[in-house]
Amino acid sequence: MGKEVEAGTRSSELIHATVLWDAWQDADIGVVLFDDSGRYHATNRAYLTMTGRTRAGTERLRAGHNLADDPESRARFVEIIKGDLSHGRATIERADGESLEVDYLVTPTTVAGLPDFIGLMWPAGAARKTS
Numbered sequence: 010m011g012k013e014v015e016a017g018t019r020s021s022e023l024i025h026a027t028v029l030w031d032a033w034q035d036a037d038i039g040v041v042l043f044d045d046s047g048r049y050h051a052t053n054r055a056y057l058t059m060t061g062r063t064r065a066g067t068e069r070l071r072a073g074h075n076l077a078d079d080p081e082s083r084a085r086f087v088e089i090i091k092g093d094l095s096h097g098r099a100t101i102e103r104a105d106g107e108s109l110e111v112d113y114l115v116t117p118t119t120v121a122g123l124p125d126f127i128g129l130m131w132p133a134g135a136a137r138k139t140s
Contacts, residue, residue: 047071061104
């Protein structure tokens with residue numbers, strides 16, 4: 010493959026990745042990217058709204074530990090990392106101290122060649138109306 014074709018392919022992939030993340034920014038459901046230690050790398054606006062946090066405020070949080078800080082949540086996090094659990098329901102604590110029950114879906118991915126996870130969450134029982 011020629012260098013021009015390789016450069017065009019890389020450019021196209023970058024454009025697609027940028028557009029995909031831009032689309033997730035305004036999605037109605039919360040999106041979070043985290044690693045196997047639970048450290049958050051990126052969040053979208055809906056996630057921040059649901060949790061009542063800022064992006065800077067998520068830097069100190071760890072998935073499976075801070076928002077849902079109970080033994081059951083920590084055990085579920087381990088199951089997620091091992092690949093034994095991909096979805097469920099949890100009660101999280103918002104920044105204002107209020108509790109919010111959410112449904113979630115997690116799938117493994119890679120970012121810059123490193124293992125990470127994408128988590129999607131929405132208020133529990135919220136059904137989307139389709140037309």
